[in-house]
Amino acid sequence: MNTVSAPLRNIKARRTAYQSVVRTLKTAPISAWFGMIVILFYAICAIFAPLIAPYGQAEVIGKAYELSSARSWLGTDQIGRDLLSRMIYGARNTIGIALLTTSFSFVLGGSLGVLAALKRGWLDQGISRVVDAFLAIPVLIFALMLLAVAGRSITNLILILALLDSTRVFRLSRAVALNVVVMDFVESARLRGEGMRWIVFKEIVPNILPPLITEFGLRFCFVFLTISALSFLGVGIQPPTADWGSMVAENKSLITFGRAAPLYPAAAIALLTVAVNFVVDWFLQKTGGLPDDI
Amino acid sequence: MHPVLRTVLQRLGLGILTLLAVSVIIFSALAMLPGGYAQNILGQGATPETVAAFNKELGLDRSAVVRYFEWIGNVLQGDFGYSYSGLSGTIKRSVSAIIAPRLYNTFFLAVMAASIAVPLSLFLGVMAALYRNSWFDRIVNSVTLTTIAMPEFFIAYVLMFFLAVKLRWFFPLSTVSADTPFFEHLFRALLPALTMTLVIIAHMMRMTRAAIINLLASPYIEMAQLKGVSKSQVIVHHALPNAWAPIAVVIAFSLAYLVVGVVVVEVVFVYPGIGQMMVDAVSSRDMPVVQACALVFAATYILLNLLADIVSIITNPRLLHPK
Numbered sequence A: 001m002n003t004v005s006a007p008l009r010n011i012k013a014r015r016t017a018y019q020s021v022v023r024t025l026k027t028a029p030i031s032a033w034f035g036m037i038v039i040l041f042y043a044i045c046a047i048f049a050p051l052i053a054p055y056g057q058a059e060v061i062g063k064a065y066e067l068s069s070a071r072s073w074l075g076t077d078q079i080g081r082d083l084l085s086r087m088i089y090g091a092r093n094t095i096g097i098a099l100l101t102t103s104f105s106f107v108l109g110g111s112l113g114v115l116a117a118l119k120r121g122w123l124d125q126g127i128s129r130v131v132d133a134f135l136a137i138p139v140l141i142f143a144l145m146l147l148a149v150a151g152r153s154i155t156n157l158i159l160i161l162a163l164l165d166s167t168r169v170f171r172l173s174r175a176v177a178l179n180v181v182v183m184d185f186v187e188s189a190r191l192r193g194e195g196m197r198w199i200v201f202k203e204i205v206p207n208i209l210p211p212l213i214t215e216f217g218l219r220f221c222f223v224f225l226t227i228s229a230l231s232f233l234g235v236g237i238q239p240p241t242a243d244w245g246s247m248v249a250e251n252k253s254l255i256t257f258g259r260a261a262p263l264y265p266a267a268a269i270a271l272l273t274v275a276v277n278f279v280v281d282w283f284l285q286k287t288g289g290l291p292d293d294i
Numbered sequence B: 001m002h003p004v005l006r007t008v009l010q011r012l013g014l015g016i017l018t019l020l021a022v023s024v025i026i027f028s029a030l031a032m033l034p035g036g037y038a039q040n041i042l043g044q045g046a047t048p049e050t051v052a053a054f055n056k057e058l059g060l061d062r063s064a065v066v067r068y069f070e071w072i073g074n075v076l077q078g079d080f081g082y083s084y085s086g087l088s089g090t091i092k093r094s095v096s097a098i099i100a101p102r103l104y105n106t107f108f109l110a111v112m113a114a115s116i117a118v119p120l121s122l123f124l125g126v127m128a129a130l131y132r133n134s135w136f137d138r139i140v141n142s143v144t145l146t147t148i149a150m151p152e153f154f155i156a157y158v159l160m161f162f163l164a165v166k167l168r169w170f171f172p173l174s175t176v177s178a179d180t181p182f183f184e185h186l187f188r189a190l191l192p193a194l195t196m197t198l199v200i201i202a203h204m205m206r207m208t209r210a211a212i213i214n215l216l217a218s219p220y221i222e223m224a225q226l227k228g229v230s231k232s233q234v235i236v237h238h239a240l241p242n243a244w245a246p247i248a249v250v251i252a253f254s255l256a257y258l259v260v261g262v263v264v265v266e267v268v269f270v271y272p273g274i275g276q277m278m279v280d281a282v283s284s285r286d287m288p289v290v291q292a293c294a295l296v297f298a299a300t301y302i303l304l305n306l307l308a309d310i311v312s313i314i315t316n317p318r319l320l321h322p323k
Helices: A001-011 A017-027 A030-047 A083-119 A121-135 A141-152 A154-179 A184-192 A196-232 A245-251 A252-257 A263-287 B005-033 B037-044 B048-058 B064-078 B095-130 B136-146 B152-166 B182-188 B189-215 B219-226 B231-268 B274-284 B287-314
Strands: B084-085 B091-094
Touching: A001 A196, A030 A083, A030 A263, A030 B037, A083 A121, A083 A154, A083 A196, A083 A245, A121 A154, A121 B005, A141 A154, A141 A196, A141 B005, A141 B274, A184 A196, A196 A245, A196 A263, A196 B152, A196 B231, A245 A252, A245 B274, A245 B287, A252 B084, A252 B152, A263 B136, A263 B152, B005 B064, B005 B287, B037 B048, B084 B095, B084 B287, B091 B095, B095 B136, B095 B152, B095 B189, B095 B231, B095 B274, B095 B287, B136 B189, B152 B189, B152 B231, B182 B189, B189 B231, B219 B231, B231 B274, B231 B287
Parallel strands: none
Antiparallel strands: B084 B091
């Protein structure tokens, strides 16, 4: 009798990682599925851009502002480059730069946040007050000012946005880490004589990861939208790099002639952020939401 | 001292400190300019003598602390200094004089957007909260979740494409000048104002809905319902006094959001406001104008948040009637 019921009780342990992923995916609502499929589609476009795109991103294939044809499905832009190819390369450039920026921001903000929560005292106070001052200025305005100071380049754009966005990440990671630092298992690890690295990576990080992953999705959307807005304003990603925000700006005069060309890259941006939001929304429901005290 | 007054004063003090810190950050942006401000204006070919003379004329040879206090003192009197443009900085213009008409235009647009968006989203939010999980609630929710994630320029171009270019109800571009008549200005600014309304209404409506649902779930509301108070009485006498604070926060939050959204929307519709001006100044690295615009935007943002906090403090029933 006992031999039969024991494995039944321990049902979770019998599932492999693959099985539990499949189980979780089966419960996903339609909106989350839609989001995941869209993200996958964008990822494929971004990774295999040179294979998928019919032309190169800076290749001039015809006259300016050609209408769509069999040769060029979406028509050409202001100097005769294929719009579809630039859209596909744009996925690579725009999403890549936004991902890089968000990762930098998480490394910087996350490590400072955990450090502030661990050390407390003047270090925490000092960083928190500086962050408060930074948070008082809207990101787009601050980024515009810093770009005017540092000059327009992709490196500057990534560094400036990562710095500005890390203040938000700092707030969240500090708040969630503060809740974990006071737990008994952290205390016992300390008493056991574990080093700083062990406490951070084995005790704290695994416990603050779920809210941080959700936040990564939201921050990615925000950074992605800010980069697109800056590129649209002409101070972000610079030509000839294909990028959705600057593509909208380059083709904007077409709209007054009743052509929808500038709407395509703008719609590409909108679709991706909506998709990421749907997935994050589902994630939030599964993990029980973000903590209130951020 | 009355607890309300004390809290308000504390919050005011904090707000002033924040403003000071932000002004220091914006001021030091100029000092961080690679190569120095004079070199930027005069160009790479400037001799050290001309650079020194230029610095002396502007007073840039004095210490940063002295210059900061002079700058902030002038700003408080409405003087943002001078912008130097053209070859070797030969064109000298007063920043305040360039900014003033632009500021009026932006203010005009923001007030228009706010006066459409605030009542509409409060109404939608309260209705969605009262008729929770109805079809109305679901539709409004999914539409706002989608528009929340869209970039401003996408919404702007979609509206421009369909309403102005295809249907020809509006002008596609909102070019106005100082001598545009008031009603024409109003009409020309309507499309950008509608865009901004759509951008902020989603945030505002969702926050209002969440605040009201939160409020209606509290035990004292249930108590009022259980003792037989009519539905309208529950809302007006019991729920509303506690709802002012979240509503004020919602309004200030979205108005602060307007501050940012206005930059992109003005560029899309070529509306001559301060946002477009800041973008132009960033492109030409006209630092005094960039600083002035950044300061105006940041100060508006901070003051709006401060205002919301103060409204929520002075309408808080718990603070108003201390035990």
